[in-house]
Amino acid sequence: MRLARRVLPPAILLLVLFGAWELYVDLGGVDRLVLPAPRDVARSLFEDRSLLLSNLLVTAKEVLLGGVLAVVLGFGLAVAIQFSRTLRAAVYPLLIGSQAVPVVVIAPVLLIWLGFGLAPKLVVIALVSFFPVVVTTLAGFAAVDQDLMKLMRTFDATRLRSFWHVELPATMPRVFTGAKIAVAVAVIGAVFAEWTGSSAGLGYLLNQSIPQLLPARAMASVAILCVFAIALFGLLSLAERVAVPWAYQPRGEISP
Amino acid sequence: MPAKGATHTILPAPVKELDLHQGPAGVCIENVTRTFATRRGEVTALARMSLTAAAGEIVAVVGPSGCGKTTLLEIICGLQEPDSGTVRSAPAALMPQRDLLLPWLSALDNAALALRARGVGREQARATAAPWLERFGLAGFERTRPAQLSGGMRQRVSFLRTLLAGKPVLALDEPFASLDAITRAEMQGWLGQVLANEPRTVVLVTHDVEEAVVLADRVVVMSPRPGRVVADLEVALDRPRHRTASEVIEIRESALECLGMDR
Incomplete structure (x- = not known):
C-alpha cells in the first residue's frame, strides 16, 4: 500500500505526459526527425539495447570514479578547512571562484593536456561535483553543537578526539546530502566531457545520433542517463540509511 | 565564607x-x-x-x-x-543543561564517552561503564539509542558520562x-x-x-x-x-x- 502510494503518482504522471506527447506527434503532423514520438524512443531503447548498454558502461565507470574522486576531494578539503582558519581564509574564496569558471572553457584545454582517455573526464566530473560536498560538509561542521565541543574539552579530549567522536559522526548525514547532489551533477559532467571529445559513452552516442538523424536514439540515451542518475541517487539514499540510521529514527519515548 | x-x-x-x-x-x-x-x-x-x-x-x-x-x-x-x-x-567535569547525548551512540557508548575522550579503547571503556549503567537503573538499555530513552533516563546517562570523566x-x-x-x-x-x-x-x-x-x-x-x-x-x-x-x-x-x- 505504501509502495503503491510512492510509485503510482509518478507512474501516472509519466503515462499522462507520454500519452500527450504521443498524441501530439501523431495528430499534430510533427516531423519524426524533429520530434520522435515516445513509441520511437521505446523502439530505439529495444533495438539499440546492446549499443546503449556498452556506452552506458563507459559513462557509468566515469561517473562512479569521478564521483568517488569528488566526494573524497570535497570531504578532504572540508576537513582541512575545518582544521585551519588560515586555510579557510585562503582556500574558500578560490573554491567558490572555481565554480564560476565555465567548464566549457576548461574541457577543451584538458583534452589538449590529458588526451581523449579517462583522465580528462574524471577531472571535469570532479570539478563540477566536488563543490556541493565541500559546502554541505562544512555546513555540517558548523552545525555541530558548540556546547558538545565544550563538554569534550572538560573531558580532556584532544582536538583530534573531539573531531573523531563528535564532529565527524555528526556531519556524516550532511556528507551524504552532498554526495547525492554530487552524483546528479556528475552525470551532467560526464556527458559534457564526452561531448567535448571521446570515442565512447552515452554523451558520445548522444552527440553522434543528432547528425546521423537518429533523434529517437539520442532521446533513448537521455532516458538511460536519467534512469542511471536516479538509480545512483537511490543507492546513496539506501547507503545513508544503513550508515547513519540515527538521523532517521523517529523520536519515540518509552516511559521512565 | x-x-x-x-x-x-x-x-x-x-x-x-x-x-x-x-x-x-x-x-x-x-x-x-x-x-x-x-x-x-x-x-x-x-x-x-x-x-x-x-x-x-x-x-x-x-x-x-x-x-x-x-x-x-x-x-x-x-x-x-x-x-x-x-x-x-x-x-572539573561539566554536566550540561541539555543532555547533549550523541544520537548515533548507544546509552552505553554515550556513558563511556568521557573515557573514549581520554583515549581509552572502546572495549575497555564499555567494560568500565557497563556496571555503572546497571547501578543507575539502566540495565537492559545498554544498546538503546538516546532517542528511545525517556527524559529521566537520558539525564541519568548524561550524569554518568560526567561522573566517569573521573x-x-x-x-x-x-x-x-x-x-x-x-x-x-x-x-x-x-x-x-x-x-x-x-x-x-x-x-x-x-x-x-x-x-x-x-x-x-x-x-x-x-x-x-x-x-x-x-x-x-x-x-x-x-x-x-x-x-x-x-x-x-x-x-x-x-x-x-x-x-x-x-x-
Missing part, C-alpha cells in the same frame, strides 16, 4: 571551617569578574563573585535567569578565563530543568543517593530553590546580572530530606526572600 555585603547565615548551625583553600578537591573562586562584549555594549556576567566548595561539599547556586550561573560553571571547568579575580579549582569536581548546570515535575522530583532523590554513595565536590547550578535545599550542603543565592553572591545559606539537615519538611520549607523561604521573591 567571609561576610560580604548582604551575605548572611540563616541557621544557627556552626559554619564549617573552610579548609578548602588548600584542599586538592575543592573549588575556590575569589572576586571573579567576567564581562562580555556584545553588540549592545558590555555585559557584566559576574561582578566580584566569590564561591567556595570544600572537598566533598555540595554547593547549590541559585539565581534568576541570566545571572551568570553558566559562566560561573564554565570558569570552574576552565572553559573561560575570568577578566579579574582568582580561580583555584580541582579538575574528575573530583562535578559542575552540574540545571541538570533537571528540562524534565517534567514528577520526573524531576524522582531524579533529585536519585541524585541525592548517588552522591551519598559516590561523594564528589559538586557545584549545582539551578533556578529551582527547592532542588537546591533538598540536595545541597550550602545554598548560594546570586543577584540578577551582574551576578554576585547575596546570601550563603547553610543547610545542616539530615538526608534524605523531604521537600515538605518544615526545615526544608524554612530554608527555601529564606532563599526565596534573598531572591526577592518572597511576596
Whole structure:
C-alpha cells in the first residue's frame, strides 16, 4: 500500500505526459526527425539495447570514479578547512571562484593536456561535483553543537578526539546530502566531457545520433542517463540509511 | 565564607571551617569578574563573585535567569578565563543543561564517552561503564539509542558520562530543568543517593530553590546580572530530606526572600 502510494503518482504522471506527447506527434503532423514520438524512443531503447548498454558502461565507470574522486576531494578539503582558519581564509574564496569558471572553457584545454582517455573526464566530473560536498560538509561542521565541543574539552579530549567522536559522526548525514547532489551533477559532467571529445559513452552516442538523424536514439540515451542518475541517487539514499540510521529514527519515548 | 555585603547565615548551625583553600578537591573562586562584549555594549556576567566548595561539599547556586550561573560553571571547568579575580579549582567535569547525548551512540557508548575522550579503547571503556549503567537503573538499555530513552533516563546517562570523566569536581548546570515535575522530583532523590554513595565536590547550578535545599550542603543565592553572591545559606539537615519538611520549607523561604521573591 505504501509502495503503491510512492510509485503510482509518478507512474501516472509519466503515462499522462507520454500519452500527450504521443498524441501530439501523431495528430499534430510533427516531423519524426524533429520530434520522435515516445513509441520511437521505446523502439530505439529495444533495438539499440546492446549499443546503449556498452556506452552506458563507459559513462557509468566515469561517473562512479569521478564521483568517488569528488566526494573524497570535497570531504578532504572540508576537513582541512575545518582544521585551519588560515586555510579557510585562503582556500574558500578560490573554491567558490572555481565554480564560476565555465567548464566549457576548461574541457577543451584538458583534452589538449590529458588526451581523449579517462583522465580528462574524471577531472571535469570532479570539478563540477566536488563543490556541493565541500559546502554541505562544512555546513555540517558548523552545525555541530558548540556546547558538545565544550563538554569534550572538560573531558580532556584532544582536538583530534573531539573531531573523531563528535564532529565527524555528526556531519556524516550532511556528507551524504552532498554526495547525492554530487552524483546528479556528475552525470551532467560526464556527458559534457564526452561531448567535448571521446570515442565512447552515452554523451558520445548522444552527440553522434543528432547528425546521423537518429533523434529517437539520442532521446533513448537521455532516458538511460536519467534512469542511471536516479538509480545512483537511490543507492546513496539506501547507503545513508544503513550508515547513519540515527538521523532517521523517529523520536519515540518509552516511559521512565 | 567571609561576610560580604548582604551575605548572611540563616541557621544557627556552626559554619564549617573552610579548609578548602588548600584542599586538592575543592573549588575556590575569589572576586571573579567576567564581562562580555556584545553588540549592545558590555555585559557584566559576574561582578566580584566569590564561591567556595570544600572537598566533598555540595554547593547549590541559585539565581534568576541570566545571572551568570553558566559562566560561573564554565570558569570552574576552565572553559573561560575570568577578566579579574582568582580561580583555584580541582579538575572539573561539566554536566550540561541539555543532555547533549550523541544520537548515533548507544546509552552505553554515550556513558563511556568521557573515557573514549581520554583515549581509552572502546572495549575497555564499555567494560568500565557497563556496571555503572546497571547501578543507575539502566540495565537492559545498554544498546538503546538516546532517542528511545525517556527524559529521566537520558539525564541519568548524561550524569554518568560526567561522573566517569573521573574528575573530583562535578559542575552540574540545571541538570533537571528540562524534565517534567514528577520526573524531576524522582531524579533529585536519585541524585541525592548517588552522591551519598559516590561523594564528589559538586557545584549545582539551578533556578529551582527547592532542588537546591533538598540536595545541597550550602545554598548560594546570586543577584540578577551582574551576578554576585547575596546570601550563603547553610543547610545542616539530615538526608534524605523531604521537600515538605518544615526545615526544608524554612530554608527555601529564606532563599526565596534573598531572591526577592518572597511576596
